[in-house]
Amino acid sequence: MKKVFIYFFAFLFICFILPALLTKSEINASSEINNDKTDEDQGKESLQSYAYNQYGTIKLLHTDSNEVEEVALDTYLCSVVSAEMPVDFEKEALKAQAIVARTYTIYKINHKKHDNADICDDSNCCQAWISKEDRLARWDGDKEAKWNKIEECVKETQGKIITYNHQPINAFFHSNSGGKTELPVDVWGGR
Numbered sequence: 183m184k185k186v187f188i189y190f191f192a193f194l195f196i197c198f199i200l201p202a203l204l205t206k207s208e209i210n211a212s213s214e215i216n217n218d219k220t221d222e223d224q225g226k227e228s229l230q231s232y233a234y235n236q237y238g239t240i241k242l243l244h245t246d247s248n249e250v251e252e253v254a255l256d257t258y259l260c261s262v263v264s265a266e267m268p269v270d271f272e273k274e275a276l277k278a279q280a281i282v283a284r285t286y287t288i289y290k291i292n293h294k295k296h297d298n299a300d301i302c303d304d305s306n307c308c309q310a311w312i313s314k315e316d317r318l319a320r321w322d323g324d325k326e327a328k329w330n331k332i333e334e335c336v337k338e339t340q341g342k343i344i345t346y347n348h349q350p351i352n353a354f355f356h357s358n359s360g361g362k363t364e365l366p367v368d369v370w371g372g373r
């Protein structure tokens with residue numbers, strides 16, 4: 183008689199409880215996927231909100247000749263990244279530099295310092311820049327492979343910027359902190 187009960191409960195478990203448990207876990211799994219999609223969509227929306235495509239080209243002021251060159255933003259960023267960071271640094275570091283440089287550039291376009299240009303090539307004024315030709319001339323070894331690495335880092339982060347309240351931040355960065363950083367308020371004032 184005891185065995186009959188055991189079989190009966192086993193039958194109940196297999197027919198009703200187990201399918202219910204499996205269904206529940208499937209729902210949880212799909213809701214997690216939906217959550218992921220939502221996060222992804224939100225990411226896309228915030229990127230679209232600043233419409234990266236509108237920044238196809240920028241006006242770059244060459245301070246030595248005082249000439250303004252119109253250059254594709256991603257091409258410009260390759261020259262910035264290769265000027266700001268050694269190419270033999272880890273790719274993720276170069277990609278982080280590309281994002282910060284892109285953010286700084288977008289901010290500068292929207293907060294112009296120069297009358298006739300978006301940004302200049304002087305690191306003391308705006309952001310370091312070096313032409314591809316000059317960069318390759320200064321590198322040793324497989325120069326094209328090095329340039330390709332820079333291009334990949336810009337391409338793989340395409341459109342990505344750092345925002346606060348959906349606005350690009352004023353992304354300051356330095357090549358060397360001297361081992362210590364300072365509070366922005368102590369450097370530039372403000373609140």
Ligand SMILES: [Zn+2]
Nearest residue numbers: 301302307308
């Ligand atoms: Zn400048």
